[in-house]
Amino acid sequence: MAEHESLEFGKADFVLLDNVSMEEFMANLKLRFEKGRIYTYIGEVVVSVNPYRAMNIYGRDVIEQYKGRELYERPPHLFAIADAAYKAMKRRNKDTCIVISGESGAGKTEASKYIMQYIAAITNPNQRAEVERVKNMLLKSNCVLEAFGNAKTNRNDNSSRFGKYMDINFDFKGDPIGGHINNYLLEKSRVIFQQEGERSFHSFYQLLRGAPDSLLRSLHIQKDPKAIYIHCNSHMNFSCINDGADFKAVADAMKVIGFTGDEIQTVYKILATILHLGNLTFGVDGDVTLIENTKLVSVLRELLSTKEENVEKALLYRTVATGRDVIEKQHTTQEANYGRDALAKAMYERLFCWIVSRINDVIEVRNYDAKIHGKNTVIGVLDIYGFEIFQNNSFEQFCINYCNEKLQQLFIQLVLKQEQEEYQREGIPWKHIDYFNNQIIVDLVEQQHKGIFAVLDEACMNVGKVTDEVFLQGLNTKLAKHAHYTSRKLSPTDKSLEFDRDFRIRHYAGDVVYSVVGFIDKNKDTLFQDFKRLLYNRPTSQLPCICYFWCPGEYTPVVEEHIVAVYHHYSRKHWLVYKSTLCCSVQEPYYVRCVKPNDVKSPLLFEHERCRHQVEYLGLLENVRVRRAGFANRQTYPRFLQRYKMISEFTWPNHDLPSDKEAVKRLLQGCGFDHDVAYGKTKVFIRTPRTLFSLEEQRAEMVKRIVLFLQKVWRGTIARMRYRRMRAALTILQAYRRYKVKSYIREVNRRFKNVRSMKDHGRHVKWPTPPKVLRRFEEALKSIHSRWWAWTLIKGLSPEETLQVRAKVASLEALKGQRADLGLQRAWEGNYLVSRRDSPDTAASFTLVSSDLQRKDKFMRVLFSCNVRKINHFHKSENRAVLITDRHLYKMDPLKQYKPMKSIPLYNVTGLSVSPGKDQLVVFHTKDSRDLVVCLQGMVPANESRIGELVGTLLSHFKSEKRKLQVNIASPIQCSMNGRKCTVIVEPKINQSQPDFTKSRSGYILAVPGN
């Protein structure tokens, strides 16, 4: 069943019609035609309606869509049938053939070209040169064959006037390696006579319209000649035929195919000879027959490269054997005319056959050895001219229609035969179905002794004067009772039949009245031996092809000439039928049934009656019935499962039943279609299309879900893949991190392994660069190392040194970054007033005072002592000294041998304020808001800063006593003097030699030496 087409375009397969009736069939055919769907199936037969317009359905893209597909997978198309034939040929190594039938103008030749084009397009993927050559020749040969074998008729502007059977040979790989063209029964009478409105073969007009003037001159013809054979003037111009362009195309094609220049010239000479022959007229002078226009004789002589007298003789005399003697008998004018026409016809026919044989020479399979290359298989394409009924039907139509009759019979027989065989093969009971059998008509024509051919041949064989009327009488006698034959004598009331002239056959395609006029002559097909001799005896070098036209035996004068002729023609006529029968029965046939929608070549018109008639005589309805009588559809089990397995849970996604057949059974039982199917050995047969539709619908429904399911699974798969990748990346990352961490730690270990024994305990060791994650760890490590390092340093210190270190640490903590020069590098002596360096003269007296105070106040140790400059109550500055013990802060007068002036218990001291500068200002804040503002002085060396030491020592002491001491670094410094708030500002002054206090508005200024 064809897919991908919605029902708006009608049913893609006639088998799917709800009712098989002519009305429904026609309605579907019309609907599809109107919707631009020119192809429809009947099972595996393609019904094609001539669109009479260029359709955009034969391009490369469409070819791709059909390549390798099954018939029902794509909308109906010629390509599908071509592919099916090709596949059958390739898969089963079987010869196949495509039979294209239909009446004249229905599109057979076009179809055959598209089929060839498709086969050419899908083969030879490796672009082998030889295969390309063969393909090119096959395609090009069409153009030449059509020029010489086609003509404009009243039914078709490009009507094939010969039957064509083209074989394409394929190698084991399925590439075309050659071919062969059989041509049958060229309608040669057309050379000398055409019916009103028709033309002779295209080749004549092409020569006249397209040949250069020089060529025409050499052929002695004009562009618009008065050529009797071609009614030239009235039939030269057809808008749809471009003879001029075609001439060039054909000449090119001939060159490509391999015709030599001489050969092409000869072809033109023969065409010209025929045209000149037509103009030859005969007259009588007394009892002598003469040629009236003798000038033409010399033209003919020149064109045929023979002697003038030979031409004349052949045209006016004939050689007759009487007993032992051979005499030359003069023609009557009538005989001379007959002879001339016979010569023209024969020359053209033999020219055509020669062209075909030349093409065959080029395309025939070369160097093929079946032993090496495997079996060579064939696809045949049979394109005969279609059934035709003209105003005046003669012997040619009779033969053509007989051929069609025969083919039709073959078709219906084979379709049926194939069906029956298939049922038999599959073991399915088959009930016989009646179909229109045209054997009776075939018999009417071909039956031995009684048939029309037998009567005709008998008449021709008779010695003596036999006329066409005698032949008709013979028919009337022998066929009087035949239901399909009649004549005026048998039906005297039938005015449409002329007495002694017409007979009517009721063909399967309709009634046709034939005129017997010319039947005898045409069947005899007499060509006087003298002509054969004339042409055979000319020097071959000048006309390279003509010598092949007649085989040597043919012109021997002693043979009874008409027997040769009859035999010749008779065999030809039957050869076509024989060959087509043979090809269809031996090879696997595929059918294209062409329908012509109207007689006016309109792309829009669907003439109902006209089409119905064709459908009827093509037996299409019967074809549908035959197809449906059994089963509308059949598929092999695996294919069926592949297509429908999603419908059933037993088969989706895979079944576990013993065979595909069981699985299909289970599936169909599940759907409730068991009653409508039969199970063959390898195929399941579905009786009604409805079941198939239903299966298709269910499938379409499930496909949506499957798509979703697949999307789900696929998305899941993608996500899992991504997740796994991420996991892997993470593992790698972690391993790498671990490695980095470990190697860092190992490195640290390595570098610091011996720090204990190092002099500086690893202070100089360079830390390795840590990975990012270990930066904080590195800080911690460094700090651990520093602490350990500090601890190792500290643990060897004396108690005094320990105190000093503590004080330095405290100073650092309080002032680091806020004051420059904390004095950390030097040793902190603390009690500078006993230092001989600071106070060489007064140290001794101070030591006495200090000892006194110790005794009196019982302090344990001196924290700090130094000379200072101080503000007194009267805002004056004086030299003083401070001594800070672990219990008091003493203010002393250096001028009075350091007599203590005032003492502040240390617990009264709440804080210290220092400035951020280099000055030695320090303010002791007390609980009772009587802050002591001093500036350390008298240091040796003079620029030594002791503020850091003072702050650190006091802080460390307060800490050891677990008391708080507030340290401020500020400028100006806020303080209270006797309960009054004031500020102390440090100001550098240029001329200041020593720091000193002066009063300011808000408090005091410590003027320091500026620079």
Ligand SMILES: Nc1ncnc2c1ncn2[C@@H]1O[C@H](COP(=O)(O)OP(=O)(O)OP(=O)(O)O)[C@@H](O)[C@H]1O
């Ligand atoms: N598929 C098609 N697409 C377009 N035009 C087509 C197609 N088929 C046929 N035709 C038209 O119909 C004309 C007749 O077709 P074609 O020559 O194939 O008929 P035929 O059946 O071979 O007739 P005959 O028996 O007289 O040789 C073509 O010249 C072309 O104009």
Ligand SMILES: [Mg+2]
């Ligand atoms: Mg044709």
